[in-house]
Amino acid sequence: MRLIYAILFVLLLSACQTNETSVREIDMYNGSGDMVGTATFSEHPEGVQVTMKVEGLSPGFHGIQLHENPTCEGPNFRSAGNHFNPEGKKHGLMNPDGPHLGDLPNVEADSSGMADNELMLADATLLEGKKSILKEDGTSLIIHEGKDDGVTQPGGDAGPRIICGELKTNPEEDNTESSTDPTEQNEGEEEE
Numbered sequence: 001m002r003l004i005y006a007i008l009f010v011l012l013l014s015a016c017q018t019n020e021t022s023v024r025e026i027d028m029y030n031g032s033g034d035m036v037g038t039a040t041f042s043e044h045p046e047g048v049q050v051t052m053k054v055e056g057l058s059p060g061f062h063g064i065q066l067h068e069n070p071t072c073e074g075p076n077f078r079s080a081g082n083h084f085n086p087e088g089k090k091h092g093l094m095n096p097d098g099p100h101l102g103d104l105p106n107v108e109a110d111s112s113g114m115a116d117n118e119l120m121l122a123d124a125t126l127l128e129g130k131k132s133i134l135k136e137d138g139t140s141l142i143i144h145e146g147k148d149d150g151v152t153q154p155g156g157d158a159g160p161r162i163i164c165g166e167l168k169t170n171p172e173e174d175n176t177e178s179s180t181d182p183t184e185q186n187e188g189e190e191e192e
């Protein structure tokens, strides 16, 4: 019986960990490195819901997609790689051979350059699996200067990448530098 309890405990534990990754919030940066907004990813029965709020855009429509690398190096953000495409499809929500899993509908900025949108990344997940947007190191969310036409290869003719946010699988790894401080290492012993 104890083994069963042990298994149940492990299952319960992993269920709790799953809940922790069901919502993730990231910061969005422009090509100069200024933070211009946030995006929140939430697990949803139809996919991953993306709630995004950024400023500093030109009024009108802008292409937005999830890219394959969690690396936003300005000013051009080429480091983010191609659109996230784990199933080898073509680009575009209106493409019969598409879309990339990372393709999203355009966002619209108002006259002040603010975009406050709720989007659905259909079929994607924050949990494990081939369609996980937290596979390996993670992915990134990129907004383009122009509108994504939904069919043109490879990226919808949306123009330069202007805003980027890193969705890292293990965001806490960014803080490892602070542990090189010898004072903190001594204090760390108490935490165990």
Ligand code: ZN
Residues within 6 Å of the ligand: 065, 083, 090, 091, 092, 099, 100, 102, 103, 154, 155
């Ligand atoms: Zn695409």
